[in-house]
Amino acid sequence: MVKKEKIHVCHLVYSFDIGGLERVIANCIGALDKNAYRHSIIALTEVGEFISEIDGVVEHYSLNKKSGHDFFIHLKLYKILKKIRPDVLHSYNLSTIEYQWLTSFLDIQLRIHAEHGRDSYDMNGTVKKYQLLRRVMSPFIDHFVTVSQDLHHWLRDDVLIPEKKLLLITNGIDTDYYRPDNIKPERKGIYEGKFIFGHVSRLHPIKNQEFLIESFNKACFLSPSFRESCLLIIVGDGPDKDKLKKLVDNNEHLKDKIIFTGSKSNVREYYSIFDVFVMSSLAEGVPMTLLESMSMGVPHLVTSVGGITEVVEEGITGISLCDKDKDTYHEKMIELFENKNNLSTLSQNSRLRVTSSYSQNKMVGSYNKIYKTVCI
CATH class of the missing domain: 3.40.50.2000 (Glycogen Phosphorylase B;)
Known part of the structure; x- marks a missing residue:
C-alpha cells in the first residue's frame, strides 16, 4: 500500500545553530523532493537563527532543556511527537539517543539514529556507560547511520550494535555551489x-x-x-x-x-x-x-x-x-x-x-x- 501523503521526517537534535551537523540536515531538507517530504526539527535546547538558511518551510520546536538531567524534557518531547505525528524520527549523536524509547509509545514507523562524530567527553568512544546507553537504546532503533568507516567499525566492534542495523552514509556537499572560480577574487x-x-x-x-x-x-x-x-x-x-x-x-x-x-x-x-x-x-x-x-x-x-x-x-x-x-x-x-x-x-x-x-x-x-x- 503506497502512502499518499507526504512523508513527515522529524529531526531531533541537541541544538540547531551553525555547524556541520546542522548543515547536513539543512542540505538534505533542501534537496529532498518537497512533493514527497515534509520536515520538522526539534531541539532539546534551542533552535537558532540558522533555521532561516533552510530552503523551505520547516516546523521547529525549542524545548529549552536545563543543563544536566532534566526529566521533564521526556514529557515535553512526548507531547510534541504525539501532536505532530511524524512517520520518521531521526535523532543525531549521543545527546538525543536516550529519547528513542519514546517511539515505543507512539505510532512512528521508522526510527533512525545517526552518529556524526564524537564529543570532547568521549573522544575515543571508550566510555563504557555511553556504549551501554547505545546498546540499551538499540532495540528501539531500526537503523544506526554513521558518516565514516571509523564510526561504523566502532559501533560494530566496540559498542556491539548488530551489523544488520548499521548504515554508512558519508557526508556530501553541493560541488556545483562549492567550486573554484576561474578568476580568483582580488585580495584587498x-x-x-x-x-x-x-x-x-x-x-x-x-x-x-x-x-x-x-x-x-x-x-x-x-x-x-x-x-x-x-x-x-x-x-x-x-x-x-x-x-x-x-x-x-x-x-x-x-x-x-x-x-x-x-x-x-x-x-x-x-x-x-x-x-x-x-x-x-x-x-x-x-x-x-x-x-x-x-x-x-x-x-x-x-x-x-x-x-x-x-x-x-x-x-x-x-x-x-x-x-x-x-x-x-x-x-x-x-x-x-x-x-x-x-x-x-x-x-x-x-x-x-x-x-x-x-x-x-x-x-x-x-x-x-x-x-x-x-x-x-
Missing part, C-alpha cells in the same frame, strides 16, 4: 599580498584551535618570511572564542596576524581566498568544512583523526599528520608556504577527490532510500 586591505591559512569551524575544545594558534606562532618565530607574509583567518564562533582571542591579544606578534571573523553562514567567499585550509581537531566524523574547502580547490593541512583519514590523500590532496607527528605541524605550515608551486596540483586533486566521492546528490539519495521505506 589586510589580505592584499598575503599567503592565507584558513580555518572554518565551531570554536570548541575538541576542534583544538589553541594548538592551531600555537603552531602558527611557532612558524612565525622560526621563519621571518613566513611572519611577514602569512595570515591565519579563523571563521566561526563557540565556547572557546574568548579564550582564543585572549591568547592572540596577549601576544604582540600575533595581533595583526590572526583574524577572527566570527560566525558566518556563507563561507564560500572565505574559501576563495584561502591558500591552505588548516584543521587540528582531536576527533572528527567527516567535517563539512573540510569537504567544502576541498571542493573549492583548497589544499589542506589537517590532523589524521576519525573520518578525516578516509577523505584526504596524504601528499596528493594535502598534508595530514598523525598524533605522533603533530609536533611538526608548524614546520608543515612553513613547508606549504615556501613550496607554493606545489599548491596548484594539490588544489586540483582536492577538488577531484570530493567531486568523485563526497557529492551531496549521493548523500541525499541514500537518505531518500531509507526514508521512503515507510511507504511500503
Whole structure:
C-alpha cells in the first residue's frame, strides 16, 4: 500500500545553530523532493537563527532543556511527537539517543539514529556507560547511520550494535555551489599580498584551535618570511572564542596576524581566498568544512583523526599528520608556504577527490532510500 501523503521526517537534535551537523540536515531538507517530504526539527535546547538558511518551510520546536538531567524534557518531547505525528524520527549523536524509547509509545514507523562524530567527553568512544546507553537504546532503533568507516567499525566492534542495523552514509556537499572560480577574487586591505591559512569551524575544545594558534606562532618565530607574509583567518564562533582571542591579544606578534571573523553562514567567499585550509581537531566524523574547502580547490593541512583519514590523500590532496607527528605541524605550515608551486596540483586533486566521492546528490539519495521505506 503506497502512502499518499507526504512523508513527515522529524529531526531531533541537541541544538540547531551553525555547524556541520546542522548543515547536513539543512542540505538534505533542501534537496529532498518537497512533493514527497515534509520536515520538522526539534531541539532539546534551542533552535537558532540558522533555521532561516533552510530552503523551505520547516516546523521547529525549542524545548529549552536545563543543563544536566532534566526529566521533564521526556514529557515535553512526548507531547510534541504525539501532536505532530511524524512517520520518521531521526535523532543525531549521543545527546538525543536516550529519547528513542519514546517511539515505543507512539505510532512512528521508522526510527533512525545517526552518529556524526564524537564529543570532547568521549573522544575515543571508550566510555563504557555511553556504549551501554547505545546498546540499551538499540532495540528501539531500526537503523544506526554513521558518516565514516571509523564510526561504523566502532559501533560494530566496540559498542556491539548488530551489523544488520548499521548504515554508512558519508557526508556530501553541493560541488556545483562549492567550486573554484576561474578568476580568483582580488585580495584587498589586510589580505592584499598575503599567503592565507584558513580555518572554518565551531570554536570548541575538541576542534583544538589553541594548538592551531600555537603552531602558527611557532612558524612565525622560526621563519621571518613566513611572519611577514602569512595570515591565519579563523571563521566561526563557540565556547572557546574568548579564550582564543585572549591568547592572540596577549601576544604582540600575533595581533595583526590572526583574524577572527566570527560566525558566518556563507563561507564560500572565505574559501576563495584561502591558500591552505588548516584543521587540528582531536576527533572528527567527516567535517563539512573540510569537504567544502576541498571542493573549492583548497589544499589542506589537517590532523589524521576519525573520518578525516578516509577523505584526504596524504601528499596528493594535502598534508595530514598523525598524533605522533603533530609536533611538526608548524614546520608543515612553513613547508606549504615556501613550496607554493606545489599548491596548484594539490588544489586540483582536492577538488577531484570530493567531486568523485563526497557529492551531496549521493548523500541525499541514500537518505531518500531509507526514508521512503515507510511507504511500503
